[in-house]
Amino acid sequence: MIMNATRSLVLPDNIFQTIFEKSPGSLLVKADLPDFTIMAASDAFLSISSIIREDVVGRSFFDVFPTENDPNKTVNTFNIFCEVVKKRKVVEVPDFRFDVYDSFTNKSETHYWSCSNTPIFGADNNVAYILKTVVDITGEIRAKKAAIESGNRLRLVTEAAALATWELELKDQSFTYSPRLVEIFGHSLGTSITLEQIRSQINAEDMKNIIAKAYREALATGNYLYVVRVLWPDGSLHWIKTQGVVIWGEEKRALRMMGTILDITESKSDEIRKNDFIAMASHELKTPLTSIKAYLQMVAKRLNEINDSFVTNAVSKSLYQVNKMADLIHGFLDLSKLESGKLQLNPQNFDINELIDEVIAETDLTSPGTLINFDRNEIVLATADREKIEQVIRNFISNAIKYSDKGSEIAIHCKKTAEDVQVSVTDKGIGIKPKDQERLFQRFYRVESEKMKNIAGFGIGLYLSSEIIQRHKGKIGVQSDENKGATFYFSLPLTT
Ligand code: ADP
Numbered sequence: 001m002i003m004n005a006t007r008s009l010v011l012p013d014n015i016f017q018t019i020f021e022k023s024p025g026s027l028l029v030k031a032d033l034p035d036f037t038i039m040a041a042s043d044a045f046l047s048i049s050s051i052i053r054e055d056v057v058g059r060s061f062f063d064v065f066p067t068e069n070d071p072n073k074t075v076n077t078f079n080i081f082c083e084v085v086k087k088r089k090v091v092e093v094p095d096f097r098f099d100v101y102d103s104f105t106n107k108s109e110t111h112y113w114s115c116s117n118t119p120i121f122g123a124d125n126n127v128a129y130i131l132k133t134v135v136d137i138t139g140e141i142r143a144k145k146a147a148i149e150s151g152n153r154l155r156l157v158t159e160a161a162a163l164a165t166w167e168l169e170l171k172d173q174s175f176t177y178s179p180r181l182v183e184i185f186g187h188s189l190g191t192s193i194t195l196e197q198i199r200s201q202i203n204a205e206d207m208k209n210i211i212a213k214a215y216r217e218a219l220a221t222g223n224y225l226y227v228v229r230v231l232w233p234d235g236s237l238h239w240i241k242t243q244g245v246v247i248w249g250e251e252k253r254a255l256r257m258m259g260t261i262l263d264i265t266e267s268k269s270d271e272i273r274k275n276d277f278i279a280m281a282s283h284e285l286k287t288p289l290t291s292i293k294a295y296l297q298m299v300a301k302r303l304n305e306i307n308d309s310f311v312t313n314a315v316s317k318s319l320y321q322v323n324k325m326a327d328l329i330h331g332f333l334d335l336s337k338l339e340s341g342k343l344q345l346n347p348q349n350f351d352i353n354e355l356i357d358e359v360i361a362e363t364d365l366t367s368p369g370t371l372i373n374f375d376r377n378e379i380v381l382a383t384a385d386r387e388k389i390e391q392v393i394r395n396f397i398s399n400a401i402k403y404s405d406k407g408s409e410i411a412i413h414c415k416k417t418a419e420d421v422q423v424s425v426t427d428k429g430i431g432i433k434p435k436d437q438e439r440l441f442q443r444f445y446r447v448e449s450e451k452m453k454n455i456a457g458f459g460i461g462l463y464l465s466s467e468i469i470q471r472h473k474g475k476i477g478v479q480s481d482e483n484k485g486a487t488f489y490f491s492l493p494l495t496t
Contacts, residue, residue, distance in 0.1 A: 025134035027061075031085050031119075031127045034078070035060040045134060048100060084117045085127045091117045095137060112141040158260065166244075167258040168195070184240060184263045186232025203229035214242075219254055222246045227264065239268035272340075279336035282329045289329065293322045300365075320366040327394070331460050334391075335443075338467055345385040345471055352380045352389070352414055352421055359393050360412075367401055374412045382421050382492050388468045389492070392476075395461040396425035396488045402455055404429030404485070416494070420474070424489035432480040440478060441466035465490070 017040070020026060026042040038056050046053055051064065061077070062069045068077035075093055084091050093115040101108045115134045122128030155178070158165055164181035168174075175195040182191045185201055199207065206228035218224035224244035229237055244259020296319045303312045337343040353376045360372050382389070400410045404427045411426045432440065436447045446452065446459040469476040469490045480486035 025113075025136070027132040027134075028120075029061050029081070029130050029132065031081075031130055033082065033085065034062075036062065036078075036081050036130070038064065039129065048098075048134065048136075050101060080117055081130055084119050084130050088119055088121075088127055090119070093117070095141070111136055111138045113137060161262070163260045163262050165258070165260055167256060169256050170254055181261060184238075184261055185230060186234060186236070186238070201230050201232070203231065218244070218246050218257065222248070224257055224259060227268075238263055238265045240264065275336045275339055278332050279340075282332040282336070285329050286326075286333070289322060289326055293319070293326060296322060316365070316368065323362075323366050327398070327461075328458070330391070331458070331464060334464050335460055338464070343467070343471070345388065347383050347385055349381055349383050350386045352382050352423065353377070355386060355390055356393060356412060356414060356423070359390060359397060362394075363397055363401070369407055370401055371407060371409045372397070372412060373409060375414070377415045380414055380416045380421050382494075384472050384492055385468075389472075392465040392468055392490060393423065393425070395465050399461065399488070400425050400427035400429065400486075402457070403427065418494075420491040420493050422489060422491045424487050426485065426487040428485040431482040431484050431486050432478065433482050437478050437480060441476065462488075 020028070020040055021042050023042045024044045025048060026040075027038065027045050028040040030037045030039050038059055038061055041051075041053055041056055046056075049065075056064045061081075065077070067073070070076070075096070080091050080093065095112060095114045097110060097112055099108045100111050113134050114137050115132065118131045118133070119127040120129040120131055154165075158178065159180065162180065164178050164184050166175065166177040166181060173195060175198075179189055182193055183189055185193060185198060187193060202211065210226050210228050214224055214226035222245060224242065224246065227239060227241045230240050232238055241262045241264045242259060243262075244257050246254050247256045247258065249255040296315055300312075300315050300319060303315060334343060356374060356376075360374060363370055363372065397410065397412075404410070408428045413422075413424045413426075415422050430449075430451050432447060439445045440447075441462050443463045444459040445463070446457060466476050469492070472492050474490055474492040476488075476490040478486055478488050
């Protein structure tokens, strides 16, 4: 009879025997040195060891398993049993590999095991028995191996791509990184750097404008992305691109961020060279084009007196083409100014209605036959860069013409509210799908569709318009249904 010490509950011996026999991988040996007689063995233990109960119970452990007392083996079970008896404490054995024969598949399979030996005390408070427990840990070992392997693979891939990986714990700002990271910041491999050092090497303006914004967006969207300038200890300037994700905890609390960093100095230098070239070429083209335009306008005026319809038509078409080219060149020039941070605003007070009238008059000249309805309001005075706002309105109107059937109506509205000035241009053209609407204001974005194939463009007009309006602290947007036309609008805050 075995007593349950905590509640003095008495259970029949055969219940304990059954429990023991059904327990995973257990063997009970008597502490009768040097025999260590086997008292009981669980079904699982017998199955692992390929033995039957009747052959082992009552026999010395080392008779049944003679190799367990091999003095040359690193793990000697006889010594371990003696240690349990002497130290009266649990003795763990290092995890080991032991192949198990599977009678179903007729094959022996590799398994990994963990083993511990627990003393069980008798009435005289001496170790009376030792409970040997063997647990199959093959699943854990395999999972650990797979994790190490996939970690190694990831390391190889990131190293091949010259990427560095990093992880930032948001609570205590602890920062860990792969060895490549220090090289990206201009230090030799093996140096250790702190997050503060890294931050001090990032261009101060980029830190304030770009990183702060990217960080805010990451906490809202889960994705972290930015490109910034970095100053190396040797004084050279580099560009880095960081991409990452936010790991969330309970109640959508941001716990940590992790991602990659890449040195993109080479491709950035190419981009800068390309932008410089476009800026230079556009600048050189602007002067001759301006004088061609001026001459054509003079010729157009004189033609009114002669009344030659062919020449009038030819001059108007030439003017249209020249204007298109001038718009393009201005676009490229603005784009390069924008990218190099040189786009300046020259604010002045002006009446937006008047400006819209001017753009409509020019459109009548360059795209005769366009039906434009202007719903003007009271005099709407704005404080903004007149030329840049003109560019936005021209972009809206020329797109409305470009993406509609010839002669279809275009409606312009201008109104003043308590806070702002609102201008909208509505057409009845091809319209835009909702999924494209979000991306129209991105650089070089053009909708891809059958209808668009024959309409030329570079996808910079709306990008520039959006930058111009944002710099005025205004809003820009679109409302559209595919095939039912579109309304592009912007608003400018009223200065008090
Ligand atoms: P571009 O017209 O030179 O391609 P924009 O930046 O002005 O460049 O316009 C970007 C894209 O937005 C266009 O390519 C077109 O797909 C779409 N888009 C602009 N305006 C309209 C409009 N009024 N109707 C339909 N699609 C438009």
